[in-house]
Amino acid sequence: MTGLEDWKVVLIDDEEDIRDIMTIALEDAGYEVHTAHNGESGIQKTVEISPQIVITDIRMPGMNGIQVLEAIKKHNPDIEVIVATAFGEMSLAIRALQLDASDFITKPINDETLHLALKRAKERYTSRKQLKDYTALLEREKAETVQELIKTYTFQKNLIESSMDGILGCDENETIVIFNRSMEQMLGYSKQEVLNKMTLDRFFLPGEKDRLKQELAGERYGGKNRLLLFETTLVGSSDKTIPVQVSATAPLNQDQGGGLVFFFRDLREIRKLEREVSDQARILHQDKMMSLGKLAASMVHEINNPLSGILNYIRLMIRILSTGQLSEDRRKKFLDYLKLMENETHRCSKIVSSLLTFSRKSPPSFGQVRIDELLERCVILSQHKLQLQNIQLISDTEPNIPPVIGDFNQLQQCVINLIFNAIDAMPEGGKLYLSAAYDASKKQVMISVKDTGAGIPPKNLPHIFEPFFTTKQEGYGVGLGLSTVYGIMERHGGSVDVESKPGDGATFRLRIPVE
Ligand SMILES: Nc1ncnc2c1ncn2[C@@H]1O[C@H](COP(=O)(O)OP(=O)(O)OP(=O)(O)O)[C@@H](O)[C@H]1O
Numbered sequence: 400m401t402g403l404e405d406w407k408v409v410l411i412d413d414e415e416d417i418r419d420i421m422t423i424a425l426e427d428a429g430y431e432v433h434t435a436h437n438g439e440s441g442i443q444k445t446v447e448i449s450p451q452i453v454i455t456d457i458r459m460p461g462m463n464g465i466q467v468l469e470a471i472k473k474h475n476p477d478i479e480v481i482v483a484t485a486f487g488e489m490s491l492a493i494r495a496l497q498l499d500a501s502d503f504i505t506k507p508i509n510d511e512t513l514h515l516a517l518k519r520a521k522e523r524y525t526s527r528k529q530l531k532d533y534t535a536l537l538e539r540e541k542a543e544t545v546q547e548l549i550k551t552y553t554f555q556k557n558l559i560e561s562s563m564d565g566i567l568g569c570d571e572n573e574t575i576v577i578f579n580r581s582m583e584q585m586l587g588y589s590k591q592e593v594l595n596k597m598t599l600d601r602f603f604l605p606g607e608k609d610r611l612k613q614e615l616a617g618e619r620y621g622g623k624n625r626l627l628l629f630e631t632t633l634v635g636s637s638d639k640t641i642p643v644q645v646s647a648t649a650p651l652n653q654d655q656g657g658g659l660v661f662f663f664r665d666l667r668e669i670r671k672l673e674r675e676v677s678d679q680a681r682i683l684h685q686d687k688m689m690s691l692g693k694l695a696a697s698m699v700h701e702i703n704n705p706l707s708g709i710l711n712y713i714r715l716m717i718r719i720l721s722t723g724q725l726s727e728d729r730r731k732k733f734l735d736y737l738k739l740m741e742n743e744t745h746r747c748s749k750i751v752s753s754l755l756t757f758s759r760k761s762p763p764s765f766g767q768v769r770i771d772e773l774l775e776r777c778v779i780l781s782q783h784k785l786q787l788q789n790i791q792l793i794s795d796t797e798p799n800i801p802p803v804i805g806d807f808n809q810l811q812q813c814v815i816n817l818i819f820n821a822i823d824a825m826p827e828g829g830k831l832y833l834s835a836a837y838d839a840s841k842k843q844v845m846i847s848v849k850d851t852g853a854g855i856p857p858k859n860l861p862h863i864f865e866p867f868f869t870t871k872q873e874g875y876g877v878g879l880g881l882s883t884v885y886g887i888m889e890r891h892g893g894s895v896d897v898e899s900k901p902g903d904g905a906t907f908r909l910r911i912p913v914e
């Protein structure tokens with residue numbers, strides 16, 4: 400606030416003596432005093448100096464004090480004007496006060512009255528200034544608040560308008576007051592048609608609106624006054640129906656009355672996608688069925704050979720038996736035939752079971768499979784064969800491999816198929832490396848089966864996973880081992896690949912994701 404040294408007073412009086420006496424009194428009290436001998440020059444001084452206080456005599460030649468007061472107040476209403484009247488001029492004093500003079504003092508002026516009047520003028524001036532500052536501050540803040548409100552409002556309006564979801568709001572009478580662009584697109588009505596004209600009922604199938612409001616009031620979907628991800632059907636223009644997911648809220652409390660806001664997500668696109676995905680799944684399965692059809696055709700051929708062999712032996716044995724006695728010689732022959740028939744039958748059943756694994760549509764029994772357990776089982780199952788063929792097994796399973804989700808038997812069949820192929824590839828003996836490791840970055844387990852056999856010629860590499868592709872002698876391989884591995888890996892979300900150079904063995908790798 401203004402300090403004492405800053406207080407300026409303009410003193411207007413036509414009598415020089417009075418000007419001198421008052422100047423001394425005022426300067427002693429610390430005021431900066433400027434004097435004028437008549438109204439006109441007093442006003443001029445006031446304009447030049449901008450004092451906070453003017454003291455003016457009333458009776459002066461030329462402009463009188465009342466006129467001076469009016470002029471000064473017109474120039475700057477904040478200036479405090481004290482008028483000095485002669486004793487008994489009460490009516491002029493009252494007139495001055497009506498014209499917003501701060502005070503009047505009566506002549507002859509004594510120091511005490513003067514200081515009292517000045518003190519009051521100063522207080523008036525200060526509090527008026529404070530009030531003004533405060534009002535200005537309020538004005539500024541109000542302007543900022545209005546700006547802020549406009550910003551928020553525009554932002555929210557844009558947000559509502561540009562939302563992918565349809566947003567619809569209604570007041571307490573269910574009259575629509577918000578209807579955004581997505582809503583227009585979804586229902587085929589324009590804002591003009593809807594806003595303040597239509598009510599909620601227009602957009603719902605009969606009964607649906609009440610069901611929705613009931614759920615909104617209840618706790619089931621998202622709590623009281625909130626509704627989350629509820630499915631319903633909307634009715635648009637020309638009565639088209641649109642499946643939607645709706646969330647809703649009552650923004651005001653129940654006792655405040657108020658409307659509702661709904662958020663609708665058009666489910667037509669999602670429904671279409673869902674249909675496409677299920678179509679795709681069907682096509683994929685069909686595709687498999689078609690290759691299965693082809694497979695069956697070649698399988699007929701594969702099974703037909705052993706079957707006709709078996710049939711021939713059976714007929715031969717029936718003929719021989721029907722002729723009477725069985726000589727020792729024949730008996731031995733019959734044993735040979737039965738052994739052949741056993742082999743062929745075994746071959747048929749192998750084909751059929753491989754095919755069954757390949758064609759299975761859904762995973763039969765998925766569960767947690769521990770890799771160390773799996774490999775241990777495979778080693779036990781192949782130990783005998785390995786020993787017979789003089790093959791050294793070098794096995795290396797990393798500790799702490801996380802379990803995979805899969806079918807233990809099928810995974811075991813994969814590893815066994817790879818081990819048996821490796822064994823077949825090393826008729827003169829050799830080394831078989833069986834290892835398992837976990838790749839944390841890819842979140843997958845890798846099982847590899849490596850042999851020191853003859854390897855796979857490049858021209859065969861593209862075909863080895865095809866059903867019935869085999870390079871093995873009749874009676875030794877069916878050509879279903881690797882295609883079975885392939886099918887099982889697919890079902891586990893995994894993969895199988897091979898690396899081989901002729902003369903340098905082959906390495907098969909299974910990769911199975913860890914969930
Ligand atoms: N470790 C390997 N070394 C060399 N060749 C291999 C190896 N594994 C597979 N192959 C080649 O891939 C072919 C196909 O293998 P696959 O396991 O599918 O059938 P198969 O072993 O011939 O018969 P099946 O496994 O049905 O008894 C084999 O015949 C062989 O030529």
Ligand SMILES: [Mg+2]
Binds near residue numbers: 816820880
């Ligand atoms: Mg095989």
